[in-house]
Amino acid sequence: MxxxxxxxxxxxxxxxxxxxxxxxxxxxxxxxxxxxxxxxxxxxxxxxxxxxxxxxxxxxxxxxxxxxxxxxxxxxxxxxxxxxxxxxxxxxxxxxxxxxxxxxxxVQLSLDETYADVQPIRVDAESRTAFISIMRGCDNMCTYCVVPFTRGRERSRPIDSIVEEVRRLRDQGYKQITLLGQNVNSYRDMTSMDFPMNPSTTEDRVPGFKTVYKPKSGGLTFTSLLEKVADAAPDVRFRFTSPHPKDFPMQLIEFIASRTNLCKQLHLPAQSGDDETLDRMGRGYSRDLYLRLVDDIRIILPNVSLTSDFIAGFCGETEEAHQNTLSLIREVGYSFCFVFPYSMRGKTRAHHRLTDDVPENVKARRHLDSTTVFREEAMKLNQKLIGTEQTVLLEGKSKRDVAFSHGRTDGGVKAVFDNSKSQLNPGQYAKVLITEANSQTLKAEFIRETDL
Ligand code: SF4
Structure with a gap:
């Protein structure tokens, strides 16, 4: 808009x-x-x-x-x-x-429209947070998804135009920027003449994960983009959404580990924890491969906060398949999940080849099951944070009590603390001690103002 x-x-x-x-x-x-x-x-x-x-x-x-x-x-x-x-x-x-x-x-779809030269981006001046669109479209063709038909093929904005926007936001005092795209970590700037000499820096996929398209080569990948934006604004936190698990090579995870301003919060949409369902969804990975990726990520980023998406009641999903999804949610332990009951969309491959055979009441119950399980696990994760010190970026005042301010930890969890003595403003960083936790929010005590 x-x-x-x-x-x-x-x-x-x-x-x-x-x-x-x-x-x-x-x-x-x-x-x-x-x-x-x-x-x-x-x-x-x-x-x-x-x-x-x-x-x-x-x-x-x-x-x-x-x-x-x-x-x-x-x-x-x-x-x-x-x-x-x-x-x-x-x-x-x-x-x-x-x-x-x-x-x-x-309704002509384009192979190259990225609106790269159209300013502005989406900003929330009060919380000092902003969103920058870095790529559009998707080439993945998950069978349930209408995005490839409505948004067209993947294309990425040139890195230079993104870095310029980041610098402008940094100069205006913005402290958190979220990079946006339908398949954000599949980013590949093919316009740059600044091609890396080392072919390994173009590696963009997790081994074993399959795609419906031929491997892409050349250009500057998402890792290169993160490097440039992280350098351009060292006191700005960066997040990104929405990614695909296949586009998280370890080189990218290692790079995220190396920079304090790249948040250790990764969205890893699983959609299901059941192999047959994943196969029907055309996701290109098995439960085992997904879990191995989670393990590999946690070796490099032990405190990473993982979030995910799940679909409840996809075509042909049995009760056993649903239980497999619940066990995956338990095994991984996400700090947040978006769960949606399946809704069949025209034009998709599922619409042509599969039957929407799970009754609506069953979808609703499975939706509730998945939400309940992820909240139980999120509660455990958040309670483990009690007693730890976290760096919170202030976003605003609490609606219930203006003496309290709220912000987000590096992992993206909302934290609330008494700001009446410190009087910090949105856009400032605070070191806080976590004292209480539920599945969605942390309560904390202010320790001191800090840099990132
Ligand atoms: S679910 Fe995501 S990755 Fe799959 S086709 Fe849709 S936008 Fe692309």
Whole structure:
């Protein structure tokens, strides 16, 4: 949405806070689950019924525009503009077409659009945190996932444009930057002339993990990018999401271990702990390979905080398969998991080849089981932190008691402490002693202000 804001403002459009009167209403959409799309349909009906501007133009942007383009324009008569994720530069023209009374559509996916030159990025000025998009699209073709169809092929922004943005944010006082991409650690800058001479630095995959595409070579990998951003802003914490486990070669893990400003928090989406389910999902690894990767990572990063994604009730998932997922969650011990009941999406390989045969009530129960188990393990992990000193980056004041501030540990866990004497501001680092813990939050005592 920041990209859209930037493009529209360059063409003289001004943001309104009165949706009912606005000349143009643009909705950014997600297609990843059926529930997300249902919300958009409801919003569209509300926008039309509440509008007091008879000439109001309504546009649907993003993945849903890509996926259900004709439905949006033809069947429901609620929408004037449909713009896919790679066509935001075309929005001013689409608005002009729609102003003339015609419907306007551009859902062309691109092989090279990264919006590298479009500023700004997503920022939260209050908490001094920012998000930078570094790559778009995905080549993995997991069978349940609509992203390769709505976002297109993988392409990465040139390193130099990312480093420039990092420097700008650092100069503006931002202290945490999250690098974003659909498959973020598959990043590969193919535009750079600065190719590494040592071929081992181009190694980008964990041995044994399979892909549906041929091995990629050349260019600068995610490790090179991390090196450049970590050097460009040594007092800024970096996180990244969302990665794929196959793209965590040990060289990358060793590099993360070597820098204090690269957070020791890794998202390692497993999706399932069952081999047959993983195979049907087309994830390219077995439970055993995944667990070996976790072990290897923990040898290099003993205090790493791992998070994950799981799908409950994927096509053909038996009760035994579900139990295998629960045992994986227990075995790994994640500090957080995103768990979603499976939602079949059109166009995906699962839609063509598999049957959505797990009843909704069973999906809901398995969803709850997985959430319960991950929370139990997260509680144990957080309680192990009691008595340890942690460096917390302050993000804001507690809503319940303004004397207290909250921030995140290096591992990404929320920590709350009494800041009434120290009076630190968001963007400052505090050394704290952890005194209490539940599955989501740590309570702490302030020790001193610190550098990263
Ligand atoms: S790696 Fe992620 S974005 Fe890509 S197809 Fe698989 S689930 Fe979708």
């Amino acid at each position: 920041e990209i859209v804001r930037s493009i529209m403002s360059q063409y003289g459009f001004v943001e309104s806070d009165q949706k009912e009167k606005a000349d143009i209403v643009l909705l950014m959409t997600c297609s990843i689950r059926d529930g997300a799309e249902k919300k958009v349909w409801n919003q569209l009906k509300l926008i039309r019924s509440n509008s007091v501007n008879k000439r109001q133009i309504v546009g649907v942007l993003g993945c849903m525009a890509e996926r259900v383009r004709h439905d949006l324009l033809e069947k429901r008569n609620l929408v004037n503009i449909v713009a896919g994720p790679d066509s935001y530069r075309d929005l001013p023209r689409l608005v002009a077409v729609a102003s003339g009374g015609s419907n306007a559509i551009n």
